[in-house]
Amino acid sequence: MTKIVVNATHKGGEGKTTNSIILAEYIALVLGLKTLIIDMDPQANFSGRYIKMEYDPSYKGGKIPALHPDYEPLVDKDWDGRSSIANIFYGEEVVPYPTSITNLDLLPAHSIKLQEAEAVTKNEVVEKVHLQLKRFLELEDVQNTYDMVIIDTPPSKGPLTIAAIKAASHIVIPAQMEQFSIEGIYGMLQLWKQETYCRTPNNPITLVGILPNQVRDIKLHKQFLSGLRQGKGLGDYVMPHVIKKRAIYTEILVEDANPKSIFELPANNVARNEYETACRYIMEKVNHGEEKGVRN
Amino acid sequence: MAKKKVFAISNALSNGIEETIQAAHDYSGELRVEVVPLKRIEVDPENPRDLALTFEDANHGISPTDPQYARKEQEIESLQSIANSIKDQGIINPIVVYKFGEKYRLVAGERRTLASIIAGKTDIQAKILDSKPNDLKIRLLQWIENVERSDLSLWERLNNLEKIVSAYFEKNNLSKKSISVTELSNLIGCTKPHAANYKAVLDADPGLKQYISTNQIRSLEKAALIATIQTSDLKEHALNECLAGANLKRLKAIAAQKPNKIAQIKKSVESRGRQTTSVNLGITKNVGVAQLVLDSILKNNALSPIAIHFKQVDWNDYRAINNTFKQLVKKLEELHT
Structure with missing residues (x-):
């Protein structure tokens, strides 16, 4: 079964998106597994790293995915050439975008559509949002095409984050070693706990763990x-x-960055080593009890 | 010297995190909610609720020849409002079932299930337990589901509780006759005072229980209070007052009395300032009221000797009326020394 890792915490700035990027690139570039990345955050930062995102003409500040490379206006009459993960909430088809990285496909965000999906009324939310992503990822097509799915979530505990957790097989909680961040961990653990209550033994949700992020050599961080x-x-x-x-973790995010991925750094680079070790740990947990291996 | 800085995660936070992880481990998979077809749900034959309405009736209507037709009609009526809300927004809390062969047996949520059938639904959200929970657990789940329901009578709640207590004794191999307040409060997850009330009523004499079973006593607090009165005449007095509709405060006053001084009026509030030693008969601007009071008093045959003094009153003169009343009170006091 395809493993689904969600990076989630409702506090912003903890490193969800950066962690999603590096983990996804580790899996696709280093392990060579067929990987789908999904951006559930209306801010669309994750998407913007891999495909061109355009400003939404009808919603100032919002982003929409660029036209899909496979879209042929003369032939494709049944869609407008753009596809985002938000489509699943509207009963529309989704078409993953290829990225410049082999083995890595993206289902990008669509700011206003995701925000609207999050704003459905309380009675509709369970039916229309909470289980939608799970249903989508359980589709045979998705299961057959991808080995791994990485989901980036918005900084909230709202329906989009819950949808991601309901779909997940594994959760990673990136967190700084600071007061508000640790309170954030507590909040996320509640969601994890609620979800464990309703999983069956053959479909568990595993908390891979809290990834201490942006740690500095100061007393506060060490003691926390x-x-x-x-x-x-x-x-x-x-x-x-x-x-x-480290500066490098944010430098790689800049447009036209060189190197673009930390996995393009020399194998003995301190930063690459540090993150690769963490990624390896996450993947060991994900593959726990199963044969580790690359898809043939 | 500057204070040394120590940064630690607060106790409240680390305790909270610890409890969360423990709970996630302990209850993993216990409460999974799924959608179950209604036709695969059946009642647990030992369910303590005794609705006459069956799933068959809800599905196909009540047969006019059914001896319990009237009662069942009434039950359908009472389920109609839940059914309407289910039509609009589904059920709010999932029901609880366990797997029983091909079927699901109800642990809790009979009314919600019946109402869903009436609402024309084909399935329902249910928490599914993997196997039949032990007797104690099943009763406790039913208790938790029922405890907030207003339509369960005290008698029904007591019956459920009795079954819980006996399941508890059986599970723990206890041969005791009576459960302690602490055990009871732990068992059903309520405060000790509340558990003490339940215990008092569980241990009550059959006479008192009889009134509870016929719904003549419906308040747990009142029943518990009466059950704990030691003196038999006070107890009987309290019981009678209760049946006559006395409130809890009044019953508490009775319970607090010393034996044989039932008639004594209890001073409930100490007044401030100088002690009040006389009775003020009140003030009114309405002459009609004064006239009524005087006439009523004079109609009393026992007072006929003094009536003669009040034959002529000038009802247009407040001062004269006041004097008349002063005189009246004086005469009455003379008669009542």
């Missing part, structure tokens, strides 16, 4: 980290590897 590691029961869920605060 050791506090979390010593926490009863929690220690097992704090990843043994930390990501330090």
Whole structure:
């Protein structure tokens, strides 16, 4: 079955998108697995890294995906040539976009459509949003095409994040070692707990763990980290590897960055090594008890 | 020296995180909610609720020859408002079922299930337990589902509770006759005072229970209060007052009385300032009222000796009326020394 990893926390700025990018590129570039990335965040940053996003003419500040490369206006009369993950909430077809990275396909965000999906009334939300992504990812086509799915979520605990968690097989919670971030962890753990209640034994949701992110060599960060590691029961869920605060992790996000991916850095590069170790840990958890391997 | 800075995660936060993880481990998969076809749901024969209406009736209508036709009609009526809300927005809380062969047996949510059938639904959201929960757990789940329902009578709640307690004894191999307040509060997850009330009523004498079973006593607090009165005459008095509709405050006053002083009026509030030692008969601007009071008093045959003094009153003169009343009170006091 296709493994679905969700990067989620309702606090912003913790590194969800960066972590989604690096993990996805690790899986596609280094492991060579067929990977689908999904951007559930109306901010559309994740999408913008891989395809051209255009400003929405009808919604200032919002983004829409560019025309799909396979779109042929003269032949394709049944769609407008743009496709986003938001389509699943409107009963419309989705067409993943290829990216410049082999093995990596993207279902981009669509700002206004995602926001509208999130704004459906309370009674409709379960039927129209919560289970939609799960249903989509369970489709035979999706299961047969992809080995891994990585989902980036908006900084909220709203319907879009819940939809991602309902669809997930694994959750990663990136977090800074700071007060508000740790309160954010607590909030996310509630969602994880709620979800574990309603999973069957053969379809569990696994908390890979909390990824300590943007860690600096200061007392506050060290003490919060050791506090979390010593926490009863929690220690097992704090990843043994930390990501330090480094300029390179934001430099690769710039347009025309060179290198574009940390996996283009030399194998002995400190930053590449640090993140690769964390990615390897996540994938070991994901493949736990299963044969590790590349799709033939 | 500057204070050394120590950064630690607050206790509240780390406790909360710890509890969350524990709960996730303990209850993983316990409460999975799925959509179940209504036709595969059947009632648990030992369900403590006793609706006469069956799933068959809800599906195909009540047969006019059914001996319980009237009662069932009434039950359908009472389910109609839930059915309407289910039509609009579905059920809010999923029902609880367990797998029983090809069927699902109800643990909790009989009324919601019946109402869904009446609403014309074909399926319903249900929490599915993998196997039949043990007797204690099933009763506890039913208790939790029912405890917030206003239409369960005290008697029905007591019956359920009795079954819970006996399941509890059986599970733990206890041969005790009575459950402690602490055990009971832990078992049904309520406060100790509330559990104490339930215990008092569970342990009550058959006479009191009789009134509860016939719905003449419907308040748990009142029943518990009466059950705990030790003195038999006070108890009987409280019971009678309760049946006559006395409120809880009044019953508490009775319970607090010393034996044999039932008639004594209890001063409930200490007044401030100087002690009040006389009775003010009140003030009115309405001469008609004054006239009525005087006439009524003088109609009393026992007072006929003084009536003669009040034959002529000038009802147009407030001062004269006041004097008349002062005189009246004086005469009455003379008669009542």
